[in-house]
Amino acid sequence: MRRPLVAGNWKMNGSLESVRSLLDGIGRGVGDVKSAEVAVCPPYIYLPEVEKLLSGSDIAWGGQDLSTESSGAYTGEVAASMLNDFGCKYVIVGHSERRTYHAESDQLVAKKYAVARAAGLVPILCIGETLEEREAGTTNEVVARQLDAVIALEGVDALAHGVIAYEPVWAIGTGKTATPDQAQEVHAFIRSRVAEKSSEVAEGLRILYGGSMKPGNAAELIGKSDIDGGLIGGASLTAEDFLGICTAAD
Numbered sequence: 001m002r003r004p005l006v007a008g009n010w011k012m013n014g015s016l017e018s019v020r021s022l023l024d025g026i027g028r029g030v031g032d033v034k035s036a037e038v039a040v041c042p043p044y045i046y047l048p049e050v051e052k053l054l055s056g057s058d059i060a061w062g063g064q065d066l067s068t069e070s071s072g073a074y075t076g077e078v079a080a081s082m083l084n085d086f087g088c089k090y091v092i093v094g095h096s097e098r099r100t101y102h103a104e105s106d107q108l109v110a111k112k113y114a115v116a117r118a119a120g121l122v123p124i125l126c127i128g129e130t131l132e133e134r135e136a137g138t139t140n141e142v143v144a145r146q147l148d149a150v151i152a153l154e155g156v157d158a159l160a161h162g163v164i165a166y167e168p169v170w171a172i173g174t175g176k177t178a179t180p181d182q183a184q185e186v187h188a189f190i191r192s193r194v195a196e197k198s199s200e201v202a203e204g205l206r207i208l209y210g211g212s213m214k215p216g217n218a219a220e221l222i223g224k225s226d227i228d229g230g231l232i233g234g235a236s237l238t239a240e241d242f243l244g245i246c247t248a249a250d
């Protein structure tokens with residue numbers, strides 16, 4: 001059995017004050033979440049505060065990105081060891097916003113995946129197609145290419161130490177969710193692609209869905225056999241919505 005994971009991707013949102021009140025709200029309700037694992041990924045700058053507030057709780061935390069380099073003259077970058085310094089368990093790599101606005105290639109994302117793993121972090125690898133690619137019928141081709149870049153660099157066993165998030169770009173922050181069947185179809189494809197290399201890794205691999213997941217659609221999505229939780233943007237910014245998704249994942 002794969003344990004469901006619900007991870008909040010706060011993106012570049014919040015303030016010190018809102019981080020405190022959001023975590024307070026999540027902390028009050030998280031006791032009702034029975035089986036799902038819960039995690040939050042705040043902006044880097046709030047990681048010390050998040051660590052202070054969540055240490056000893058059942059909620060894990062992580063970064064939204066990391067550098068491929070370990071230290072040095074890389075202005076604005078944050079190294080894996082720095083995420084470790086603040087107790088991160090997870091780190092998101094290859095989010096579509098990074099791929100789009102920061103021109104991150106499949107190869108760069110694969111390198112980030114490898115660096116995260118080497119540091120003992122659990123990478124959450126985001127993959128997914130744009131609307132144009134979906135309409136052109138190339139969804140499987142695109143997610144396979146993004147996935148294969150990691151397998152080519154690291155071997156399939158690397159996926160035993162990570163999490164995949166299938167996030168159709170057209171569903172992110174748009175209010176347009178993939179239907180449970182549409183999502184399931186791609187999740188099953190991703191799992192079968194991994195199974196070609198290792199059925200054991202494929203069976204244990206958690207594949208999250210991301211893209212306008214809300215309390216109202218979470219149960220139906222996560223109820224699908226190959227959907228093992230969610231990577232939540234907008235709805236992770238209010239405790240009530242985020243907890244609603246966490247309990248749906250139960």
Ligand code: PGA
Pocket residue numbers: 009167171172173174175210211212213231232233234235
């Ligand atoms: P959304 O974002 O839930 O706001 O669509 C998901 C994500 O980008 O991870």
